[in-house]
Amino acid sequence: MRKILLLTILTVVFINFIYAESSYIISLEKEVLKLVNKKRKEHNLKPLKIDEKLNDIAKKHSKDMIKRNFTSHFTPDGLSPNDRAKKAGFNIKKKEKNGYRIGIGENIYEMQAIAEENGKIRYFLEKTSVVAKKAVDSWMKSEGHRKNMLSPEYKITGIGVAVLKDKKIKITQVFF
Numbered sequence: 001m002r003k004i005l006l007l008t009i010l011t012v013v014f015i016n017f018i019y020a021e022s023s024y025i026i027s028l029e030k031e032v033l034k035l036v037n038k039k040r041k042e043h044n045l046k047p048l049k050i051d052e053k054l055n056d057i058a059k060k061h062s063k064d065m066i067k068r069n070f071t072s073h074f075t076p077d078g079l080s081p082n083d084r085a086k087k088a089g090f091n092i093k094k095k096e097k098n099g100y101r102i103g104i105g106e107n108i109y110e111m112q113a114i115a116e117e118n119g120k121i122r123y124f125l126e127k128t129s130v131v132a133k134k135a136v137d138s139w140m141k142s143e144g145h146r147k148n149m150l151s152p153e154y155k156i157t158g159i160g161v162a163v164l165k166d167k168k169i170k171i172t173q174v175f176f
Helices: 003-041 053-067 081-087 128-140 143-149
Strands: 092-095 099-102 106-113 115-116 120-124 154-165 168-173
Touching: 003 092, 003 128, 003 143, 003 154, 053 128, 053 154, 053 168, 092 154, 099 128, 106 143, 128 143, 128 168, 143 168
Parallel strands: none
Antiparallel strands: 092 099, 106 168, 115 120, 154 168
16 A cells, blocks of 8 residues: 555646646747847847747757756757757748748757855756846857847747756747
C-alpha cells in the first residue's frame, strides 16, 4: 500500500512539474511574439502571424541546442537555418514581384538567471515577461537580428523555447 501511495505521489509531482514547465514555455513563446509585433507596429509594419511549420522548426532547434549544448545558428553537424527548414519540408523559396526571395531569417537567444543566497548559487526562471523583454531588447541591439524582426518581407514566424534542468533558456525565432 505504501509503494502505491508513494508511486501516486511521485506521478502527481512529475505531471505537475511537466505541466508547469510546458505552461511556462507556451507563455514565453506568446510573450516573445507579442513584443516582436509591438516593435513592428512601432515601425509601421504589419504583425507577424504564427506558422505551425515554422513553430516546429524553431522548437526543434531550441531543443537541439539544449540537448547538444550549443548556441548557434548552425548545428554541430553544420546545418544552417535554411538547411533545417528544407529538411523539415518547408519551402524556403517565395515568388515576389521582381523574382524570388530565398531563405528564412533566424534569431536565437540564451539566458540563465542566477542568484546567490547565503553563499550558494541558485538558478531560477524569471517571469516570462522579463525573459521575453531581455530577448527582444537584445535582438534590437544586434543589426542582423533587428533586421529580421523589422523586415517588411517577413509575414510569418515560428517561435520555440526550450528549458534545461539548470533553468538555462534557449529561444529560437524563425521568419519567412
